[in-house]
Amino acid sequence: MNYVITGGAGFIGSHLAKSLLEKGHSVKVIDNLSTGKKSNLDGILEKISFHDVDVLDYQSLEKIIQGSQGIFHLAALTSVPESYLKQKEYNDVNVKGTENVFQIAKKFHIKTVFASSSSVYGNTKNIPTTESEKRDPINPYGITKLQAEDLAVRYSEHCDVVGLRYYNVYGQDMITGTGVITQFYQNIQRQKPPVIDGDGGQLRDFVHIQDVVRATISAMEKNTGSTFINIGSGTVTSILQLANLFIKYSGLDIKPVFTNEKEGNVRASQANISLAKRLLGWQPQTKLKDWVESLYKS
Numbered sequence: 001m002n003y004v005i006t007g008g009a010g011f012i013g014s015h016l017a018k019s020l021l022e023k024g025h026s027v028k029v030i031d032n033l034s035t036g037k038k039s040n041l042d043g044i045l046e047k048i049s050f051h052d053v054d055v056l057d058y059q060s061l062e063k064i065i066q067g068s069q070g071i072f073h074l075a076a077l078t079s080v081p082e083s084y085l086k087q088k089e090y091n092d093v094n095v096k097g098t099e100n101v102f103q104i105a106k107k108f109h110i111k112t113v114f115a116s117s118s119s120v121y122g123n124t125k126n127i128p129t130t131e132s133e134k135r136d137p138i139n140p141y142g143i144t145k146l147q148a149e150d151l152a153v154r155y156s157e158h159c160d161v162v163g164l165r166y167y168n169v170y171g172q173d174m175i176t177g178t179g180v181i182t183q184f185y186q187n188i189q190r191q192k193p194p195v196i197d198g199d200g201g202q203l204r205d206f207v208h209i210q211d212v213v214r215a216t217i218s219a220m221e222k223n224t225g226s227t228f229i230n231i232g233s234g235t236v237t238s239i240l241q242l243a244n245l246f247i248k249y250s251g252l253d254i255k256p257v258f259t260n261e262k263e264g265n266v267r268a269s270q271a272n273i274s275l276a277k278r279l280l281g282w283q284p285q286t287k288l289k290d291w292v293e294s295l296y297k298s
């Protein structure tokens with residue numbers, strides 16, 4: 001099949017590109033390299049077609065996407081703290097950029113699987129959270145994802161649109177990112193303690209990149225109809241537990257330090273993944289503890 005990945009030079013998109021190639025598909029990547037890197041595609045650049053294009057550039061987008069059989073729309077600005085400072089930019093890329101992709105999908109009748117986020121839920125009453133939970137995001141990034149979902153509902157009248165609500169995705173190549181795992185990893189590399197925002201009691205659902213990639217490809221391949229699906233591990237880890245996992249497996253004699261809670265962080269987040277299991281025939285396989293341990297095994 002001929003697939004397009006927007007945001008394909010990013011963390012999730014580059015892993016997705018590699019996996020699709022391994023399965024024998026052809027892949028076009030659209031990415032303006034604002035946060036992604038061409039080096040994420042090392043080893044496959046010559047096997048894909050790479051387009052340094054902004055998702056806000058409708059004309060170029062249309063030319064590249066025309067003739068493909070599926071779109072994975074992952075391009076977005078993704079930092080919660082930054083989304084407070086650059087609300088217009090976040091709205092442009094995450095909402096208008098998404099609408100561009102949906103318009104083209106509609107025009108050519110192409111199925112789209114796009115990256116939504118667990119952030120659409122905000123501070124939910126019910127944990128683990130099912131897809132029918134009220135959506136009430138608490139930060140500008142989450143609001144853009146909510147608006148993208150609303151667009152998806154509108155465009156799903158014309159073509160299949162599947163929104164995957166990714167939880168906290170982790171994996172080796174994210175060690176240069178901005179998330180909590182990246183920060184802990186980088187501090188430990190410098191023999192410094194992990195710095196916890198708040199009391200460390202915040203609960204997160206960490207899901208491994210390879211599990212996310214399998215779910216994302218299944219969402220394209222399976223005949224699910226238009227829907228939203230949680231993609232998490234279904235388990236929770238507190239931020240303090242995460243810090244202690246890094247300390248334990250790195251073998252350093254340090255303790256985490258605590259600082260002020262940051263704006264826009266939900267208290268607890270855990271996916272109910274029954275729908276993903278049922279619709280995608282999918283099951284997460286990698287455990288966070290095993291992955292952290294593997295980082296420090298020589």
Ligand SMILES: NC(=O)c1ccc[n+]([C@@H]2O[C@H](COP(=O)([O-])OP(=O)(O)OC[C@H]3O[C@@H](n4cnc5c(N)ncnc54)[C@H](O)[C@@H]3O)[C@@H](O)[C@H]2O)c1
Nearest residue numbers: 007009010011012032034035036054055075076115166169
């Ligand atoms: N990583 C996670 O834990 C997580 C959780 C929930 C949702 N998501 C969503 O999954 C998707 C991928 O996330 P990621 O972690 O790989 O992030 P990432 O930042 O590594 O990748 C996003 C990619 O989009 C590209 N991009 C940004 N603006 C663009 C534009 N205007 N035009 C073209 N390309 C542009 C960036 O250069 C980058 O390569 C995003 O939509 C994100 O919101 C990620």
